[in-house]
Amino acid sequence: MKDNESVLLEAYQRFHQTGPEWGGHHLSNHGPMAVEAMIRHGHADSVHHWIDNYTQRLEEPPRGLDPVTENDWREALGDLKRVADWTTLFHREVTERPWREVLATWWPRLVPGIAGGTAHGAIRVGHVVHSMLTAEARAGSVDSIENPYVTELADALGYWAACWTPVTGDPSRRLGSLRPADALANVPTVADQQKGVPYRLSQLPTTDGWQSALGALRTVDDPEQVPALLSQLIDATVFRYLDYGHGHAVMLVHASTAPTAVLRVLPALPRRLWVPSLDAAWQATAALTAACTPQLAADRADLTVHTNGVATTEDAMALAVDQGDEHVIKFADTAVETFTRTGNKDALAAASRCAELITLTEAAGRARFDGRGPTS
Structure with missing residues (x-):
C-alpha cells in the first residue's frame, strides 16, 4: 500500500494536466484542495477513484497570451484571460528562489484580493502550503521544480493572481471590540x-x-x-x-x-x-x-x-x-x-x-x- 504522501503527489501530478476552471462559467477546479483534505484525514484509498470521476468535468490547461513580468504584473492582476501567463510567471519564480521567499513576496500583493473567485485561489494555496509544511517537517526541503508540491503552489498562486478582486472597504482601519x-x-x-x-x-x-x-x-x-x-x-x-x-x-x-x-x-x-x-x-x-x-x-x-x-x-x-x-x-x-x-x-x-x-x-x-x- 502506498503511503499518504505518495498518493498526494500522484494526485497533484494528475491535476497538473488539467485547467484551473471548468464548465465555461468560472467554476473552479477544486480537485487539488479536496484530495489534500481527504488524504490528511485518512482517506487516501478513495482518492484516485474520486479523481477518476472528478476529472471528467475538467478542461485542458489554457494557453498563454502575453508573459506577465515584474514591470507589468499590477496591470494583469484579476485578468482571468491571463491565468496561463500568471502560472508561467510563478513556475519561473519557484525555479529561481525558495518557495517561502516567493510566497513572502507575493502574499502581500495578492491577499488584498483574496475574495476574487470566491477565494478559491487563496484556498488552493492554503491546502498546498499546509501539505508542504508537513512534508518539510518530515523530510526537509521541497524546493525542487520537479517536486509536485512546488508545481501545485505555482499553479495555485497563478490562479489566485488571475482571480484577484478587492472588496469594498478597508478592514485595517477598524477600531472595534467585538x-x-x-x-x-x-x-x-x-x-x-x-x-x-x-x-x-x-x-x-x-x-x-x-x-x-x-x-x-x-x-x-x-x-x-x-x-x-x-x-x-x-x-x-x-x-x-x-x-x-x-x-x-x-x-x-x-x-x-x-x-x-x-x-x-x-x-x-x-x-x-x-x-x-x-x-x-x-x-x-x-x-x-x-x-x-x-x-x-x-x-x-x-x-x-x-x-x-x-x-x-x-x-x-x-x-x-x-x-x-x-x-x-x-x-x-x-x-x-x-x-x-x-x-x-x-x-x-x-x-x-x-x-x-x-x-x-x-x-x-x-x-x-x-x-x-x-x-x-
Missing part, C-alpha cells in the same frame, strides 16, 4: 440575492451598515494574537453554517474555508504579514457572509440534520467522502478542526448539514437539467 461571533452577527445582508456572488458583492458599497460592520471586529496589534482570533473567526463561521447554510449551501462554505486557508499559511509567512492577513481574511469572510446569508435562520426544531451517527471527526469526514462533493469535503475538513478546538458538537452537525444541503442542491440541479424542474 469577538468574531458577534462581529459576524453584525454583518448586514445584501438586498438582492437572486443572482451570483459577484453581483451580490457589487452591492456592498451601497449596503447600509457594511463599513461599520467591517470595522467592528476587535483590533489586534500583536501578531502573536492573530492565530487565536483567526481560529475564533473560523469557528464562528462553522457554527453559523448550521443556521444559515440554506441561504447558499455551496458559497457560504467559503466563508469558513477562506480564513482556514489563511490560518494554515501563517507559519510560512513573516510575522509582519500576520495582521494584514487577518484583516484580509476577515474582509473576505464578512463579504461572503453579507452575500450569502438569508434573512431568516433555520428553525433548529425543523432541521433534519443531527449528530446521530456523526459523533466523531472520523464520522464527519467519512460522511463527506461518501457524499463526494468537493465543497462538502472541504467544509468537513474545516468543521472537524473547529470541533477539535472547541469540543462543540455543533461543528459536527454543521458538517452533516452541509452534506445534506448540498445533496439537495445537486438533486435540484439534476432535476432542472432533466427538464422536470426543481425538486421540493
